[in-house]
Amino acid sequence: MNEILGIIIAAVLCWINFVLIDTWMGLPEQPGVKGAEVIGRGIQKRGGDLAGGFFQGNIVCSPDASAGTLLGAVGCYLIGFPAGGFVAALLVFIGNRLCADPGYAGTTGALSIMVIIGLASFIGMLPEQFIVGMLIAIVTIQGIDHPRASRLLGKIAEKMGRHTELT
Numbered sequence: 001m002n003e004i005l006g007i008i009i010a011a012v013l014c015w016i017n018f019v020l021i022d023t024w025m026g027l028p029e030q031p032g033v034k035g036a037e038v039i040g041r042g043i044q045k046r047g048g049d050l051a052g053g054f055f056q057g058n059i060v061c062s063p064d065a066s067a068g069t070l071l072g073a074v075g076c077y078l079i080g081f082p083a084g085g086f087v088a089a090l091l092v093f094i095g096n097r098l099c100a101d102p103g104y105a106g107t108t109g110a111l112s113i114m115v116i117i118g119l120a121s122f123i124g125m126l127p128e129q130f131i132v133g134m135l136i137a138i139v140t141i142q143g144i145d146h147p148r149a150s151r152l153l154g155k156i157a158e159k160m161g162r163h164t165e166l167t
Contacts, residue, residue, distance in 0.1 A: 085114025
């Protein structure tokens, strides 16, 4: 498979993987760890959506599905499939417990990307394409424009019934 095309496909798959898992696990509903509320309120003050801000704050402060997806891809690249995905899931699980994060979004992200990488290997995609794709996916949420990204995340949270009720 063409390397650039593979990276683009991987970026889309990684973005969908981590955003849907993190939203489904309730990251937009409330700050799950210390610091997430500060980030969410700061983004809201700059014209963003509070639920999207909580989502962004939660993924900065704890290893949620974005970290799990990235580490799962790295694990599959370094150790191989499927062992690398399982090792990454274990490390993310331990990281969640260290952060006192009650959820399992990161572990779910690592396991789901392991399956996605395994399936994508049948069409010639490589784990390193998913590493680059996940970095691109994270930049679209955390690195370009926080208020706009938070509004998109807020709309997704609304559609999934996970928008915050906090004001």
